[in-house]
Amino acid sequence: MADVKGGRRSYDGSGRQEKARSTRRAIVAAARELLEQSGFTGTSMAAVARRAGVSAESVYKAFGSKAALVKEVFDVTIAGDDEPVPVADRPEVHRIQQEPDARRKMRLYVQGAAERASRSAGIQLVLRNGAEADPAVARLWAQVQDERLAGMTMFARHLAETGCLAAGVDVEYARDVLWTCTAVEVYDLLVHQRGWALTAYADWLDSILSTSLLDPVAGVGSQRP
Known part of the structure; x- marks a missing residue:
């Protein structure tokens, strides 16, 4: 039985909130499809609204601008969902941080990078x-x-x-190697243009990054003095 206080039915906004979230998801999904088909300039807010089955006013109300909508598409695609949890705070990142072995740490990182690339390259x-x-x-x-x-x-x-970097490899060098090898342009060349399987791309990325950056003797519990 519904709760009644003071002769009036108490308001439960959970249904409305879930409907709003469902609408937002539909808009993001529609925008992603259209953007990958037609590009930024070829995708209008009105077209997104039609694809999502909502009014253009609803799209603007939810996101404010086309750029804000596209950024939401990117963020959801990278994360794999629309949960309000930054990538850095997710369990898969914690597993990487807590893994003591350098090569297993890198493998976990590469697997996550490959999965994100497969979702977000478009x-x-x-x-x-x-x-x-x-x-x-x-x-x-x-x-x-x-x-x-x-x-x-x-x-x-x-x-x-955590003592994983090879002698002579500093943070700036490691950052730049990671930045280059995980770039979407590299993924595009190998997977889209050369037809590599995602597993082959991940294996290559693991080999390149491990060879270029990691201390060959770094292992469980190893810490550089």
């Missing part, structure tokens, strides 16, 4: 290709690259602090 290429034609896309692409560089720096610093 939308990343949309942003990169649209950056020259539209200032809003250029700003968004620059933001995405800044966030990626910050992530590479954090992982490189973690490798240094």
